[in-house]
Each structure stands twice: as C-alpha cells, then as structure tokens.
Amino acid sequence: MNVARSLAVGIGVAALVATTAGTALASETEPVLPAGVSQEQAATDGKLDPEHLAHKAAKEAEERALGLDRSPSGSLPLVAVRKANGEVELQARTADGTLLAADYPCSSGFACLYYNSGRAGAVFRQGNDGKPLSISNYAGYTFYGTGNGSGQAVKNNAASIQNSRSGKYAVYYLSDYSGPADIALANSGRNLDFTYNENASGQPYTG
Template sequence: MKRIAYAGLVGSLLSAAVLTATATSAQAAARDGVCQTGEFCLYYNSGQLGSVSDFAGSIDDYGASQPECYDFKGAGAGQGLCVKNAAASVWNRTSGNVTVFFNSGYGGASQSVGSGVKANLNATLKNQNASHRFGGSTGSSYGAPGTNPHPEAITRAPSATARTQFVDNEIARLTGETQCFVGDYRTYQESTSNHNTGNALDCTISSAIGTYPNATQKAQGWKLAEWVKQYAVRLQVRYVIWDGKIWSVGRASEGWRTYTGGSGVTGGHYDHVHVSIQNRYGD
C-alpha cells in the first residue's frame, strides 16, 4: 500500500502588480450585482438579461426566502428576488467548469458550464435551480476504470484487500492521484469499520492532512470525488465523502448530502476524499 509523504519583480512594478491583483480579487469576491472576472453569474432572464447574481465560490443551497437567501443584486427584472428556482441563464467567468444543480446539496439533474461560456439553462434547470459547484461534474474527463474483479473480503489495516487495492490502482492509473492509503488500524473505531478491515481509502487532497485545500486543490478533490461516484458500481464503491458532503450508492437519487459524521477540516473530510469499498459490513 502506498504511503507517500507529502524572479520576482521589484520597485514600483511589483507594488502596482500587487495592488492590481488585490483589487481584482476583491472585486470578484464582492457580490455587487456586476459579473466580474473570476465569478460565476446567474441571470433572471434568458440571454444573460435581467438582474444578475454573482458568485466567487460554490453554493450548496441558494436559500428559499429573504433575508437568508442569495438574491439577484444587479439592476433589471428580478432584482431583489431569491435566486433559487428563478435563474434562466448564466455566464461562467471563472477559469474552470461550474455545474448548476436542480437540488440543493449538489443533487439531481445538472448542467456543466465551461470556462468563459454564456449559456441559457436547459429546460430541466430553467427556473428550477438550487445550487452550483465550482469544478463539479468533471469526472468524465478521466478515463473509465476496469470492472473490479475481486470478491468482498476483510484484512487488517494498514493492509488493503484485493478489492480495495484495485480501486487504489485505478485511481492512480487514471486520475494521477497517488496519495491514497488505508491508514493504520484505528483502535477508536469498531473492528468492522471499513478502514480497519482494509476496505476504505483516504486520498489526501490538500497540502497536508489537517490543512484546508486551496481553490485549485478543492476543485481537484471534486473532480476525483465525481469520478469515483460516476464509476462506483464498476469499482465496487459504497460511498464517497468529500468537502462536507457524502454520496452513497444506496441513496444515489438524493445526490450529494450534507455529511454529519464529523466536523473540522479532517472530520468533515475537507482535506481528503474518503472512498469506502463494498463489503459485508455497513461501515
């Protein structure tokens, strides 16, 4: 099992560059009803018309009523209304994919919008949208894994079962993620836990366990999590946890749900993607 450790400018030119970068970042971060570079924007009307609501990050629930909801802030039709189930078009001014979802918690039907793309929401999502995620639904950009040929089995951590090792090998081969491991035997968990029986992997995404990922790492984590979700049946995966969300084969129709089994950077799975393999035990 793998256990992998984890000419500048000067003078006024440097000052100018820093000030420009800071101003641009601040503009993109402010929800001011103006679609800035680095933001994902929802419009009340088709064709990027009407009031706009601009975002600099993922939102797992737009909220249903004022004053808690995210609203349309720009001038024009729809200004002041809640965004949830009211957007008709989008403009992705970020550097990566953004995916709009029918349900809160990144669930249900979805539409992925490429970097720089202006688009009308499709018939399923027009005025029926509840969340969006930066970097989501990009798993298909990785190749399809082989079908896991190994039967369910148990071993003792830190060893992996053959079924789990197959998943680890396919992740490394097709996604380039090589920091996945079973980990040591966890005396604070039941002996039948998936980690203790060699039937779970933790794939470190941030710079180190205990550290929140930066924006690029977070998007990469979602890319891996979505890929595992996409091929869960083929890989014999039971569930995936990442970024405070959980998806399971048994409740696939609910999409990504809020994870309540832990808190903090590691307990909430913000620094690593957890992959549980199907076996005879529930956890």
C-alpha cells in the first residue's frame, strides 16, 4: 500500500471513529422518553429544555454526592411517632423496622412533594391549608421551607413524596393528569420513579 493510500485509509478510519464516538455521545445525552409520550408532549411540558436537562443532571449528581438513596421504591407505611415535645409526627417505616423522618413534616391530610429523594429537602404541601390536592400543572409553584431546594420550581423537580392521606395519590409525568404516573399508597412515603424530577401534575388516585 503506497503512502497516499495509507494516509487516505488512516483519515477515513479516524473519521469513522470520530463519527461513531459523536453518535454514541449524542445518544447518551438525548433524553429517553417513556413509552407513549411523544416529543411534542415532552416539549410542551419542558422535558426537553436544555436548562431543565442540565439542572436535572446536576441535581442527580448532587444527590449522589449527598449519599441520598434515590433508588425507586415501593410505598413505605407511615407510623405515628410522638416526639419529645409531645407533637405527633408521621414517619416512614422500612422493611427492617427503621423509622425515617422527613426533613419537613407532612401532617395528616396532606400530600407532600420533596425536592430530594428520601423525603429530604424543601417541601411542597397539597391539601388542608396547603395548595389544592389536584393540580393539573405544577408550573408556577415553588418548594418552601429551610431545606435544600427551597424556592426552586416544583414542576419537573420533585424526587419523593409522602402521602399522609387515607387515599392513594398519583403524580403524573405530563400535565392534565396524563402520561406515566407514580402512585403513593394511603399513609405512605416513597421515592418517585417515572416522575423523578419529571413531575408535571398530581391528584388523588381512585384506580
């Protein structure tokens, strides 16, 4: 093989490698949408916004750095625990009997979204004297409290939920109570799965 042909082959291989690497990188960074959710629906609810994708990646890295267990989980039952000051707080009980308190209390009658996994960080409470139980679009609402994420937008930004109610509660991937949903059983807490940092609406679930 002469020098010119060797050079041409080498350039061709290099271009192929670069193209393949670029394709792999693009496929790794493009968001994978749940089954049944169209690009148009996702775009309408802000799922494809570069700012949202960057914030989501940074938040996931932050949760790993904080050592938070962000694995999807089934609903953990709540137990009424009387604190030293006499107040009763609802805490989640794990399979081994460990009681886990939320960073911000979620009293009976509320459905509470948390900024971080494990019911940690700032909170957004729905029900009773909080916001409405049924919200068709979380746009415009913010987390509050002294925890991590206070002042941040609620939409596409919640990681866990505590449902301190007697009925189930659903958090939906899309606005208007559509798309994949995470169901929190009555009087339970859990990490979000389908709607992890992708929550768009929520309401009591009757299914």
